[in-house]
Amino acid sequence: MTQEFWRWKEYNWKDGTKDWRNARIITAGVDVGSVSSKVAIMTDGELYAHSLMRTGSDSSQSATKAINWAMEGSGLTIDKIQYVVGTGYGRVNVPFAKKSITEIACHARGANFIWGQSVRTVLDMGGQDCKAIKCDEKGKVSAFLMNDKCAAGTGRGMEVFADLLSVPIEQMGELSFAVDKEPEPVSSTCVVFAKSEALGLLRQGWSKEKVIAAYSSAMAHRVFTLLEKVGVEKDFVITGGISKNKGIAKRIENELKITALPRPDKYDPVLAGAIGAALFAKALVEKEKR
Amino acid sequence: MLANYGYKDGSGEFFITIDTDKCDGCGKCVHSCPAKVLEMVTDESDPFREIPVVAVSEEHRKKIKYSCSPCKGATCKTTQKTALPCVKSCEPVAIVHSW
Numbered sequence: 001m002t003q004e005f006w007r008w009k010e011y012n013w014k015d016g017t018k019d020w021r022n023a024r025i026i027t028a029g030v031d032v033g034s035v036s037s038k039v040a041i042m043t044d045g046e047l048y049a050h051s052l053m054r055t056g057s058d059s060s061q062s063a064t065k066a067i068n069w070a071m072e073g074s075g076l077t078i079d080k081i082q083y084v085v086g087t088g089y090g091r092v093n094v095p096f097a098k099k100s101i102t103e104i105a106c107h108a109r110g111a112n113f114i115w116g117q118s119v120r121t122v123l124d125m126g127g128q129d130c131k132a133i134k135c136d137e138k139g140k141v142s143a144f145l146m147n148d149k150c151a152a153g154t155g156r157g158m159e160v161f162a163d164l165l166s167v168p169i170e171q172m173g174e175l176s177f178a179v180d181k182e183p184e185p186v187s188s189t190c191v192v193f194a195k196s197e198a199l200g201l202l203r204q205g206w207s208k209e210k211v212i213a214a215y216s217s218a219m220a221h222r223v224f225t226l227l228e229k230v231g232v233e234k235d236f237v238i239t240g241g242i243s244k245n246k247g248i249a250k251r252i253e254n255e256l257k258i259t260a261l262p263r264p265d266k267y268d269p270v271l272a273g274a275i276g277a278a279l280f281a282k283a284l285v286e287k288e289k290r
Numbered sequence: 291m292l293a294n295y296g297y298k299d300g301s302g303e304f305f306i307t308i309d310t311d312k313c314d315g316c317g318k319c320v321h322s323c324p325a326k327v328l329e330m331v332t333d334e335s336d337p338f339r340e341i342p343v344v345a346v347s348e349e350h351r352k353k354i355k356y357s358c359s360p361c362k363g364a365t366c367k368t369t370q371k372t373a374l375p376c377v378k379s380c381e382p383v384a385i386v387h388s389w
Binding site: 085099100101102104105140141142143144145146147148149150189225226229230280283284287 | 291292293294297298299300303305334335336337338351352
């Protein structure tokens, strides 16, 4: 089989030091994105287990698979989870979710949990769209803007380029820095056109690294214009799959002249939406009890 | 919360901004819009909100430049934005057009 360069690593994790049987409130957030499905299971407001998987063609099946993978080996079953909130693109297709909440609210809430109360601007760079979110110290959204009209500035666009250049997607960020001088960004914002433009550049003798750099800065600029519209305030953070791409993150920081808070060791920023959903689920359980 | 619905493309910026804190859920704007761009929904971005809120419908989000153009053409340039049926019908001034 040929190598699939766009394929990123799926994984699950469990906090071995905790036992869900001792928890008072068990909630879960299921974030079914267009490209990946994320599940976060929380016990009393602390992260207990999570999983990250590729979303298949059937979103409800992907949601079930992802939650089962997160629970694997813990003895925990869906019926023991008091409240499940669905979020993301496929949020209405989560069969075991009691409620669905937009990923906008969940990412803000999740970022507030991951980085702390100082977060004011969240940039969620997802698989299929890109969102600029502003929030207050409680993680409540005060303004948002979403671009889902085209794939420019999204993970899907990056996947297309990884495949075109035969570079594993995890290495795209690193390689984009391997140029002597930052090249002009590719002029097309559309991914399909950018792809043909990149092919032309390769034929002219550009190195792969140079093409990646040119595409990365075009992507960063596109996202920058989106952020400009809502206005960026410190502290600024990036969530979603693209947050793992240093080449993009760095270029956005350069345009904004604001440094994003560094990626925490403890939590994967890709999980922000799922964590936010699980936290909302906890708040909803508490509201029901009252 | 300022909810920006719309997009930016090669031809310009097209956003309808709804201030959900101002929106009281009356629904007058929904009836005022001849293109049926607006709809009342339960706020999926705020699970604790109890009253409905207005939103740009999924169907129109990616083409509001065209959906809104009949109203834009019919109103006088100088008073354009405030004369739009949706903007005019909203007493708490929760709806703003960017173009």
